[in-house]
Amino acid sequence: MRGVQVFAGMLGRPAQEALVDDLRAVVRAAPLFSPMTPYGKPMSVRMTSAGRYGWLSDRRGYRYSETHPSGRPWPPIPDSVLAVWRAVASEAAAPQCCLVNFYGEGARMGMHQDRDEGDFGQPVVSVSLGDSALFRIGNLTRGGKTESVWLESGDVVVIGGEARLVYHGIDRVKPNSSTLLPEGGRINLTLRVVDP
Numbered sequence: 001m002r003g004v005q006v007f008a009g010m011l012g013r014p015a016q017e018a019l020v021d022d023l024r025a026v027v028r029a030a031p032l033f034s035p036m037t038p039y040g041k042p043m044s045v046r047m048t049s050a051g052r053y054g055w056l057s058d059r060r061g062y063r064y065s066e067t068h069p070s071g072r073p074w075p076p077i078p079d080s081v082l083a084v085w086r087a088v089a090s091e092a093a094a095p096q097c098c099l100v101n102f103y104g105e106g107a108r109m110g111m112h113q114d115r116d117e118g119d120f121g122q123p124v125v126s127v128s129l130g131d132s133a134l135f136r137i138g139n140l141t142r143g144g145k146t147e148s149v150w151l152e153s154g155d156v157v158v159i160g161g162e163a164r165l166v167y168h169g170i171d172r173v174k175p176n177s178s179t180l181l182p183e184g185g186r187i188n189l190t191l192r193v194v195d196p
């Protein structure tokens, strides 16, 4: 789709469960928080990160930081997550950030570009876990025609090459569409190379 590669069903249930176990440890070390946009509106997703850098947003703007809002460094990216990156982005440098987004009831993500990284030659790899989400892909500039695809638990998406800077977002999440997370909701991981 528009140069965005969707690997539907790439991860089977055991792999998804292993990822969730590892992510629980990440969230214990670096609790989820609700970022404020620079405009002073809280985002509806809760997030945290693993890796050398974490992505965050506050009144100072969107940026990468070497520390969680608590002031502590982020936990390392789990091997189970790095294995997904190696499977679809073997040519790329090692990821330095695994952004963890948690979508609870009603959470969404507006159309945006991922453009806080230093080298747009490196892809962004996304992993979906839990409830299904309606992913919208637009163009290299804001507006214009868009295409949508439901991302299911275990789907992997590569935003790279010509499509690296396409606008994208999550319109909605379908509650109770997956049994992976007992508490419901959706986890999305995005792996990024921050400063090559």
Ligand SMILES: O=C(O)CCC(=O)C(=O)O
Binding pocket: 099, 101, 109, 114, 126, 128, 133, 135, 151, 168, 169, 170, 188, 190
């Ligand atoms: O939740 C998703 O599938 C997309 C997340 C995303 O675009 C981002 O974190 O930049």
Ligand SMILES: [Fe+2]
Binding pocket: 112, 113, 114, 168
């Ligand atoms: Fe994004």
